[in-house]
Amino acid sequence: MLDQPTNSSDNEKHAATQMIAAPETAATSTNNTDSDSSTRQDAPVQTQTNLLPMRQLLIVFSGLSTAMLCSMLNQTIVATALPTLGAVFHEADIVAWVGTAYLLTSTACQPLYGRLSDIFGRKVILLGSLGFFLFGSVLSGVSRDMIMLIVSRAIAGIGGGGIVTVVSIVVSDVVSLKDRGKYQGIIGVVVAAGTAMGPVIGGVFTEKTSWRWCFYISVPLSAVAIVIVAFALPLKKVEGNAMEKIKKIDGWGSLVSFAASIAILLPISWAGTRYAWTSAAVLAPLLIGIWLIGVFILVEVKLARLPLIPLSMFKNTHVAVCITTSFLTGFMTFVNLYYLPQFYQVVQGDSALRSGILILPLVLSQIITSFTSGFLVSKYGCYRINLIVGYGLWTIASGVFTTVDPATPAWKLVVFQLITGLGSGQTLQTTLVAIQAAVQRHEMAVVTGARNYLRMMGSTLAVAASAAIVNNVVRSKLTALDFDSAVISSIVSDPTTITSMSGLSEVEVTEALDAYAKGVQVTYYMMTALAGVQFLLCVFFVRDYSLEREDDAREKEAAKNWLQERKRKQNGKGGVAEGVAGVEEVEDRV
Numbered sequence: 001m002l003d004q005p006t007n008s009s010d011n012e013k014h015a016a017t018q019m020i021a022a023p024e025t026a027a028t029s030t031n032n033t034d035s036d037s038s039t040r041q042d043a044p045v046q047t048q049t050n051l052l053p054m055r056q057l058l059i060v061f062s063g064l065s066t067a068m069l070c071s072m073l074n075q076t077i078v079a080t081a082l083p084t085l086g087a088v089f090h091e092a093d094i095v096a097w098v099g100t101a102y103l104l105t106s107t108a109c110q111p112l113y114g115r116l117s118d119i120f121g122r123k124v125i126l127l128g129s130l131g132f133f134l135f136g137s138v139l140s141g142v143s144r145d146m147i148m149l150i151v152s153r154a155i156a157g158i159g160g161g162g163i164v165t166v167v168s169i170v171v172s173d174v175v176s177l178k179d180r181g182k183y184q185g186i187i188g189v190v191v192a193a194g195t196a197m198g199p200v201i202g203g204v205f206t207e208k209t210s211w212r213w214c215f216y217i218s219v220p221l222s223a224v225a226i227v228i229v230a231f232a233l234p235l236k237k238v239e240g241n242a243m244e245k246i247k248k249i250d251g252w253g254s255l256v257s258f259a260a261s262i263a264i265l266l267p268i269s270w271a272g273t274r275y276a277w278t279s280a281a282v283l284a285p286l287l288i289g290i291w292l293i294g295v296f297i298l299v300e301v302k303l304a305r306l307p308l309i310p311l312s313m314f315k316n317t318h319v320a321v322c323i324t325t326s327f328l329t330g331f332m333t334f335v336n337l338y339y340l341p342q343f344y345q346v347v348q349g350d351s352a353l354r355s356g357i358l359i360l361p362l363v364l365s366q367i368i369t370s371f372t373s374g375f376l377v378s379k380y381g382c383y384r385i386n387l388i389v390g391y392g393l394w395t396i397a398s399g400v401f402t403t404v405d406p407a408t409p410a411w412k413l414v415v416f417q418l419i420t421g422l423g424s425g426q427t428l429q430t431t432l433v434a435i436q437a438a439v440q441r442h443e444m445a446v447v448t449g450a451r452n453y454l455r456m457m458g459s460t461l462a463v464a465a466s467a468a469i470v471n472n473v474v475r476s477k478l479t480a481l482d483f484d485s486a487v488i489s490s491i492v493s494d495p496t497t498i499t500s501m502s503g504l505s506e507v508e509v510t511e512a513l514d515a516y517a518k519g520v521q522v523t524y525y526m527m528t529a530l531a532g533v534q535f536l537l538c539v540f541f542v543r544d545y546s547l548e549r550e551d552d553a554r555e556k557e558a559a560k561n562w563l564q565e566r567k568r569k570q571n572g573k574g575g576v577a578e579g580v581a582g583v584e585e586v587e588d589r590v
Helices: 009-021 037-041 054-076 082-089 097-120 122-141 146-174 177-208 218-232 242-248 251-270 280-302 311-315 317-348 352-358 360-380 384-401 410-424 430-436 441-480 485-493 495-500 506-541 552-589
Strands: none
Touching: 054 097, 054 122, 054 146, 054 177, 054 218, 082 097, 082 146, 097 122, 097 146, 097 242, 097 251, 097 441, 122 146, 122 218, 146 177, 146 441, 177 317, 177 352, 177 360, 177 430, 251 280, 251 441, 280 311, 311 317, 311 441, 317 352, 317 384, 317 410, 317 430, 317 441, 317 495, 317 506, 360 384, 360 410, 360 430, 384 410, 384 430, 384 506, 430 441, 441 485, 441 506, 485 495, 495 506
C-alpha cells in the first residue's frame, strides 16, 4: 500500500482534468505508493494541499511558529516554578500535577487531531486548539488555589496537543514535499528552543516578577498566532455538511485511545515517587492501559468508519521504523533536558536557573543543526544520511556521557553537549519528512498525528523511566555503604539536598554524590543502547523516497486555479491580474 508508485498516464490526465475543473478541491495524489490510481481517487478523506505564494507563506509560517513556541514553552516552563507554587498554595505534595496535567492531556489528545483536521479542516481545528490553549493559560494565570491551577493546565494541554500536531500538518499542506525539510527544520528550531528555554524563562519570571507570568506570557503569543492564522491562512473548504462530518468521527477509537493513554501515563507519573513500581496503584492501571491498547486495535480494525490511526500504514517497514525512532527520540530528548540540569544542580550546587543556562551548548548546537539539516534535505532531496549521521553522533555522545562524575571538568561537559546537539538536531524533524515522503497525501495528517503522539509518549515516559534507574542505583549504592534508610529516602526524593543535608560527614557527602553520578552513568548506558538501535534501524530499514512527487505538477495547477478563483471572488474581474501574480510566485517557489 505504501511502496513506490507505478505510472498510470491515463488516470493522471483524468485526475488533472478534475482538478482544473474543481479548483476548491485538491485532487487525490498518486504519491510515492503502489496503490492503483482509481483507488486513490476514492480516498476516504479530501486532501488539503494548498501551496502558498512566498509572501503569504512567510506570514502564515510566522503564526505557525508562534503557536508551536507557545506549546513547547508550556511543556517545561513550570519546571523551575514548582517549588514556589507548592509554597504559595501550601500544596507541595500535589504541585507536580501542575506539569503532569498539561503533559497528560496534550499527549492523550494528539491522536485525535490529525483525523479531526481531515474531517473539519485544518484551520478550524488549529483555531480551536489555540482557543483552548489561550483559555487555559488565562485561567492558569488567575488561579486562586492548586486545584484550579491543575484543572486550568489540563485545559491548556488539550489545546497544546492540537497545536503541535496541526501545525506540523499545516506546514505539510502549504509547502511542497521538496521544500518541507527546511521549513520543518525551522519548526525543529522552535521546538528545541521552546522546550529547552522553558525552565530558564520560568525561573526568571518566578524569581524576578511573579509565577503567574509563566502562564500570562502565553496569552499575547497565542493571541498573535490566532490573528495570523485567522486572517492569513486560507481556508481550504472540506466538503460535506456538519452531520456527515460528525458521523465520520471515530468516537469509540477516540474514547478508547484517550483512556488507554491516561491509564498508562498516570501510573508512570506516580511510579518511584508517590508509589512504588510494584504497587497495585501502579501495576493495575498499567495493565488496564495495555488491555485498552488491544481494545483500540480491535476497534480500529473492526468498527471505525474512518480509523483514528490506520494500522495498515505500519505494514510499510520504513514508516514503522521512522515512527519507532520518533518515540525513542522523544524519550532521549527529555532525558537530556531533565538530567543535565539536575546533574549541575546536584553535583555542582548550581541554582535551577543557572543549570538551565549551562545546557545552552546543547540547545544552541541542536538549533543550528536542525536548521542546517532541514536545508540540506531540501537541497539534495535525501534524508537517510542525515538520520544515520545524526543517530551515529548521538550514540557517541551518549557513550561519552557514561564517563561523567563529580570530577568531570566543565569544558568536557560542554563538548559532550555539543556532540549531542550535532547528532540530535539532525533527527528531530527529519523523521517527519521521512514518514511523509512514504505515504499518500490523504494519509499525511493521521501519520503525522501518530508520529507526534508517540514522540510525546516517549517524552512523558522518559523522566519516570530514567528516574527509576537513577533511584535504584542510588538506593543500591548507599545501602551497601550502610547509609540510614531515612537518609537514603531523603536523597532519592530530592538529590539536590545532598550537599546541604545536616548529619552527613564530608566523606558521606562525597559517597552520596558518587552514587548519584553512577545512577546518571547507568542512565546514559541505556541512552547509548537506544541511540545505537536507532542508528542500526536507519542503516538497514530507512530508504530515501523521492521528494519529487509525481503529482507535483497537478498540485501546482490546482494551486493556480484556487488562487485565481479566490482573487476573483475578492476583487472581481480586476483581481485576475493579482491572482496571476500570486500564481507566478507559486510557480517560482514550487
